[in-house]
Amino acid sequence: MRLLIVEDEKRLAVSLAKGLTAEGYAVDVVHDGREGLHRATEGSYDLVILDIMLPGLNGYRVCAALRAAGHDVPILMLTAKDGEYDEAEGLDTGADDYLTKPFSYVVLVARIKALLRRRGQGAGASPVLEVGDLRVDTAARRVFLGEDEVALTTKEFAVLEQFVMRAGEVVSKAQILEHVWDFAYDGDPNIVEVYVSTLRRKLRAELIKTVRGAGYRLEAGR
Numbered sequence: 001m002r003l004l005i006v007e008d009e010k011r012l013a014v015s016l017a018k019g020l021t022a023e024g025y026a027v028d029v030v031h032d033g034r035e036g037l038h039r040a041t042e043g044s045y046d047l048v049i050l051d052i053m054l055p056g057l058n059g060y061r062v063c064a065a066l067r068a069a070g071h072d073v074p075i076l077m078l079t080a081k082d083g084e085y086d087e088a089e090g091l092d093t094g095a096d097d098y099l100t101k102p103f104s105y106v107v108l109v110a111r112i113k114a115l116l117r118r119r120g121q122g123a124g125a126s127p128v129l130e131v132g133d134l135r136v137d138t139a140a141r142r143v144f145l146g147e148d149e150v151a152l153t154t155k156e157f158a159v160l161e162q163f164v165m166r167a168g169e170v171v172s173k174a175q176i177l178e179h180v181w182d183f184a185y186d187g188d189p190n191i192v193e194v195y196v197s198t199l200r201r202k203l204r205a206e207l208i209k210t211v212r213g214a215g216y217r218l219e220a221g222r
Helices: 010-022 033-042 059-068 084-092 105-123 154-165 173-181 191-202
Strands: 002-006 026-030 047-051 075-079 097-100 128-131 134-137 142-145 148-150 208-211 215-218
Touching: 002 010, 002 033, 010 026, 010 105, 026 033, 033 047, 033 059, 047 059, 047 105, 059 075, 075 105, 097 105, 128 154, 134 154, 154 173, 154 191, 154 215, 173 191, 173 215, 191 208
Parallel strands: 002 026, 002 047, 047 075, 075 097
Antiparallel strands: 128 134, 134 142, 142 148, 208 215
16 A cells, blocks of 8 residues: 655654554655645555645645546545634545544554545445435445536545445444544544535435434435
């Protein structure tokens, strides 16, 4: 597995590279946003660790540029900032996960493994999942409701994917957190409610039913 670290704190970047190399990964390191975008675009990486506060281009712009160019490499964003607004901005640009400094190295490795595992699990699955008139193309990461395409952020898509894969079954908050944010997530579990509310607004409210005390269930559309 090849990883790219884009981090301007050189001591941190070197430390992470040494640790991840010892874990068995092939690691490249750059310290500038523009160089990071160039390397991520030109190289064949399995995951990018991307700091937000970078010289040249900040992490948000690097991430957005990669997604706009069609690159689906998993992106784990690092930042010294904290707060829901920053996280929402990072995820809206296409990041797959978000880790606030200072962080535990063990947690970082767990997040990396979870992202790589989720990507590997999707590789052999059927790319198109259908529930009623809802169609989810997991390869192209596109969602259609009837004839209309619905634009979703990376995290919204990941949450919906969990519902579609378990259509008709009750999916708990804990299951969503484990598969979308992974077991190392230590934020507010009510973040799931926020994403469910957004999906109901973008799709149809009646598609995702609340099962009191248990979780949510995706039901076939019209």
